[in-house]
Amino acid sequence: MNKVEVCVSPALYPDYENKDAIVVVTDILRASSAIVTAFMNGVERIIPVATLEEAKSYKDKGFMVAAERDGLVRDFADFGNSPYNFTRGMVENKQIVYSTTNGTNAIHLASSGAQVLIGAYLNLDALVAYIIASDKDLLILCAGWKNKYNLEDTLFAGALAQKVLEGNNFETICDATNGAVDLYGLAKDDLLTYIDKVAQKQRLKKNGLDDVIGYCHKYNLTDLIPVLVDNYLSVL
Amino acid sequence: MNKVEVCVSPALYPDYENKDAIVVVTDILRASSAIVTAFMNGVERIIPVATLEEAKSYKDKGFMVAAERDGLVRDFADFGNSPYNFTRGMVENKQIVYSTTNGTNAIHLASSGAQVLIGAYLNLDALVAYIIASDKDLLILCAGWKNKYNLEDTLFAGALAQKVLEGNNFETICDATNGAVDLYGLAKDDLLTYIDKVAQKQRLKKNGLDDVIGYCHKYNLTDLIPVLVDNYLSVL
Numbered sequence: 055m056n057k058v059e060v061c062v063s064p065a066l067y068p069d070y071e072n073k074d075a076i077v078v079v080t081d082i083l084r085a086s087s088a089i090v091t092a093f094m095n096g097v098e099r100i101i102p103v104a105t106l107e108e109a110k111s112y113k114d115k116g117f118m119v120a121a122e123r124d125g126l127v128r129d130f131a132d133f134g135n136s137p138y139n140f141t142r143g144m145v146e147n148k149q150i151v152y153s154t155t156n157g158t159n160a161i162h163l164a165s166s167g168a169q170v171l172i173g174a175y176l177n178l179d180a181l182v183a184y185i186i187a188s189d190k191d192l193l194i195l196c197a198g199w200k201n202k203y204n205l206e207d208t209l210f211a212g213a214l215a216q217k218v219l220e221g222n223n224f225e226t227i228c229d230a231t232n233g234a235v236d237l238y239g240l241a242k243d244d245l246l247t248y249i250d251k252v253a254q255k256q257r258l259k260k261n262g263l264d265d266v267i268g269y270c271h272k273y274n275l276t277d278l279i280p281v282l283v284d285n286y287l288s289v290l
Numbered sequence: 291m292n293k294v295e296v297c298v299s300p301a302l303y304p305d306y307e308n309k310d311a312i313v314v315v316t317d318i319l320r321a322s323s324a325i326v327t328a329f330m331n332g333v334e335r336i337i338p339v340a341t342l343e344e345a346k347s348y349k350d351k352g353f354m355v356a357a358e359r360d361g362l363v364r365d366f367a368d369f370g371n372s373p374y375n376f377t378r379g380m381v382e383n384k385q386i387v388y389s390t391t392n393g394t395n396a397i398h399l400a401s402s403g404a405q406v407l408i409g410a411y412l413n414l415d416a417l418v419a420y421i422i423a424s425d426k427d428l429l430i431l432c433a434g435w436k437n438k439y440n441l442e443d444t445l446f447a448g449a450l451a452q453k454v455l456e457g458n459n460f461e462t463i464c465d466a467t468n469g470a471v472d473l474y475g476l477a478k479d480d481l482l483t484y485i486d487k488v489a490q491k492q493r494l495k496k497n498g499l500d501d502v503i504g505y506c507h508k509y510n511l512t513d514l515i516p517v518l519v520d521n522y523l524s525v526l
Contacts, residue, residue: 062439066301069437201305203298203439203466227489230439236476237469253463 056223060194060211060230064156065201067163076190077167078181078214080174081197082206083254084135085157087174087270088120091137093278093289094176096146100280100287102158109153118145121153125261136266149286156197161282164195170282171290173214175270180277181214184290186221194231205237205252209245212238245271292459296430296447296466300392301437303399312426313403314417314450316410317433318442319490320371321393323410323506324356327373329514329525330412332382336516336523338394345389354381357389361497372502385522392433397518400431406518407526409450411506416513417450420526422457430467441473441488445481448474481507 061070080086089100101117103109109121110130119131120139127134133144135154152158164170168190173181185192194214196207212234218224219235226232241248249255249267258264279290297306316322325336337353339345345357346366355367356375363370369380371390388394400406404426409417421428430450432443448470454460455471462468477484485491485503494500515526 060439062298063302063305065305066299066437066439069301199465201302202464203296203302203469205465205469208465208469227492228438229435229441229444229489232487233439233441233444233469233473237472240472240476251468253465256463 055225056189056191058192058215058218058224058226058231059228060196060215060234062196062203062208062230063198063201064160064163064195067195070193071166072191072193073166073168074191075167075193076169076171076185076188077164077193077195078171078173079157079160079164079195079197080207080210081157081160082174082210082270083258084137084266084270085154085197086172087176088135088137088140089172089280089287090174090176090276090278092140092145092150093280094276095140095142097140097150098147099149101149101151101285102161102287103151103153104159104162106153109151112151117151118148119151123155125258125263136263137269138266156199160195160197165282167193172280172287173210175210175273176275177277177279178213179274180279182217184279185218189223192218192224199254204254206249206254208234209238209241291461292425292427294428294451294454294460294462294467295464296432296451296470298432298439298444298466299434299437300396300399300431303431306429307402308427308429309402309404310427311403311429312405312407312421312424313400313429313431314407314409315393315396315400315431315433316443316446317390317393317396318410318446318506319494320373320502320506321390321433322408323412324371324373324376325408325516325523326410326412326512326514328376328381328386329516330512331376331378333376333386334383335385337385337387337521338397338523339387339389340395340398342389345387348387353387354384355387359391361494361499372499373505374502392435396431396433401518403429408516408523409446411446411509412511413513413515414449415510416515418453420515421454425459428454428460435490440490442485442490444470445474445477
């Protein structure tokens, strides 16, 4: 049997680290939803960088750069963190350097796992099918908010864990997984009403950036699964 | 307005630290339930120590010592971590040195707050009344399990947060708090059935130590609230 675990914050990653696991990194509002969208729109590669300094040095070398902190695009960057920025016209066949408050750091941490995938509602069923077929442990790493627990990533972790656990070669005794599955069970029939109370909605709204919340909770718009290869993201 | 936050793991404490808050440390299975029980049975002081080395050096100086790791009593100690150990005959008018896998370290971390209290179902309503009257922020620190998220502490955090938020001078935008309140809402009508699935129940059961689970989920057996004073616990 393969095990399923959920790590609710990058700061807890050392306590959940599993070199044999597929690690699914999720940052629903908005990095993982934006990354999946970029691949839907034909981006060639995304290079996730943890610091703004790295992002800026790529910009100085001529790369297209998406960079934000606390939801706001950085002035040296071409654009920020909204999935709506990653249009076909902007990203098709391009390489993009990407740095966000929480998501890109989580991707770097996860690279100690057997494989790093990017998960969002947008590619949920494709992820589930791939993970069940892979027959490996699953560790879901929530990007959180500045190391704090967040609900939107936890709910997604619950959705993914529940579906993978329906495969008959997975089990869990992880409390974070069982808690996430139960919260998703509470929220799933009206996910957007539940999301109304998450702290990140208030942060995005304050900056007029909450227009993407509905989009980021749409199920299965694509079968593409972003995967970390060396230092960049491509698709499986 | 005062804010309510829940920190689901000692490893996240630096991200939630609030010097103006009352910090309630909880480790339902079993340290915080045992500490409350000890005061119910007339213990004079409990000296929480984080390491076994410290516990052993107190033992060598003649103190009564309770010490466990992974649920099992250490051989140099007088007893372990079960609330059933802390009987009146054993503890009345005594000073006890106490070291556990998760709980005592959490108490030491919490000492950067304005006041450190020990919370359990056993003293829930007394805690709620004190916190509401104190008119300070509330931070609930879950001891967790070796830095991992655990459900039994999260559920208690939800119970405490919900009752404090019913006071009209508290509010929260903390996702961990809202998640804990919702999980407690799911579980509260049949708390012990819900607790059946928590990882710690399996750990205790394996060692024949799960007899205390029902007791640790009894509401309001006392009005006593353990409080950290310098380096020891007394009662308010």
